[in-house]
Amino acid sequence: MRQLQGMDSSFVAMESPNSPMHIGSVLIYNPATAPDGFVRFKDILSFMESRMRLSRTMRQRLVRVPFDLDYPYWIEDPDFDLEYHVRHIALPEPGDWRQLCIQAARIHARPLDLTRPPWEFTVVEGLDNVRGYPKGCFAFVTKVHHSAIDGMSGIDLMEAMHTLTPDVSEPEQPDDWKPEKVPGPVELLGKSYVNALLNPLKQAQVAAQAIPGVASAIKGLVAKDFRLSTDMMPPRTRFNRSISAHRVVEGCCFDLAEFKSVRSLHEGAKVNDVALAVVGGALHKYLTAKGDLPKGTMTAMAPISVRAKGEKGDMGNQVSAMVAPLGTHISDPAERLAYVYGQTSNSKAMTNAVGARRMTEVSKVNPLFYMALGAQLFNRVSLAHRFAMPFNTVVTNVPGPPVHIYSAGARLESMALSLICLTEGLGLAHVVQSYVDEAYISFTACRTIMPDPEFYAQCIQDGFDELLAAARAAEEKPARKPKTRQTGEKFAKSAGKAKAKAMPRAKSPAKSASASAKPAKQKAPAKRRPAEATRKTKGSNAKETD
Secondary structure, eight states: OOEEEHHHHHHHTBBTTOOOOOOEEEEEEEEEGGGOOOOOHHHHHHHHHOOOOOOTTTTTEEOGGGGGSSSSSEETTTTTTHHHEEEEEEEOTBHHHHHHHHHHHHOOOOSSOOSSSSEEEEEOOOTBBBHHHHHHHTEEEEEEEEEOOOOHHHHHHHHOOBBSSSOOOOSSOOOOOOOOOOOHHHHHHHHHHHHHHHHHHHHHHHHHHHHHHHHHHHHHHHTTSSSSOOOGGGOOOOOSSSOOEEEEEEEEEHHHHHHHHGGGSSTOOOOHHHHHHHHHHHHHHHHHTTTOOOOHHHHHHEEEEEEOOGGGTOOOOOOEEEEEEEEOOOOOHHHHHHHHHHHHHHHHHHHHHHHHHHHHHHHGGGGGHHHHHHHHHHHHGGGGGOOOOOEEEEEEEOOOOSSSETTEEEEEEEEEEEEOBBBBBBBBEEEEEETTTTEEEEHHHTTTTOOOOHHHHHHHHHHHHHHHHHHHHHHEEEEEEOOOOOOHHHHHHHHHHHHHHHOOOOOOOOHHHHHHHSSOOOOOOOOOOOTTTEEEEEEOOOOOOO
């Protein structure tokens, strides 16, 4: 029996019917590489059963302390049933991308049963008309509770359920798994009493460990290694209000080499900066079309992994976060990337000064009772309508496998969508994922807040195309003198100049509605080949009904 820590427990405390706290993905497989070129549902069950031993997540369930007086515990589930967790459905004809998005959104919207191991895989067949993939492909729609994994441990779970070759032989590692007895209320209350006595000592230790971080932050602020900016204060937007229980999911696929090439537009820029600039451009276009673009920049919470190499296979969350302004107030794509780079450099300097690892340690001593009470109060009283959120959206970057992987012999063709949890006051979140030679930007949104996800997906595509065009145009010009890294006073001056640039006047709502009603006609993508990178924007689930 192992107890959850503070951040993992916060995802349990925040769970509500409108905010199920799980993450997931839509993975598309080609069975042509499997034995006999065909994969049956029982083959998938057999393959997963043989690899349960490689993941701690799969057979452990939560046990909550009565009245949430202490953090929950993980135990090995004595009633584990693989067939409960792995389901099987098929799309009705014609079986296209839009139907797959609708089904994925509905599956993702349903909360997990936390009295069982908190994960589900749904095998989806009938994808013959999903453009860009061979006929006969099937998909996994996965759900895993966020208390069990973060982005990096999620990749380890992917590794446990996949192989590097089509070989489906069982692992040599022996399966020594043993179920545990479910502890009773008296035992759990007794443990919570002991922990309550020890918690003040833990809090004192964490406070002592935090002192060097605070001193370092003050020193960095005085030395102007970073600055406190009003750009960190997010404006109120349509995405920051109470959410419903319904979801929409969509996304775009890009050529990874082209995605990386955009970095040349600004010296020192990282892939994460490019992703933030793409999202900033997409939000600029989407909100301009709605006549709802705020004057100041919107911000994103960008998770940072602090997982050490020795913690690679551990369950739970080892993440901190930084606030990243998105430059939504800047229309020029090159200027937006420069602005995002300067702001993220400033945020990273601030986070490094405090110590990202120290920030995660603080969460481990917060009393769960007050966390749960605060989360439930925030959800039930709809406080998101009354209080500003600390950021407008989430943009998390999760690197995927650089080589093709296989499940039950079927090759993973695409990590088509990554699904993320939403919370009260946060109606839109993004995941940036890579796999082999492709990059994906997926988003999950409240259907009430964003009824037109296919239009926002087109905004993401257009935002990237503008950056790519600007990067290619810059390569054709004579080389310029390299720019220096922007920190402190230099950063303050450059950020001020970017903010002072005149913004183009937003289109009128009537013209914007007309433009959005007639999206550009897209050609059907060519048949995908293993070595061929494609870039496409896929269908829509705007007309989803319950």
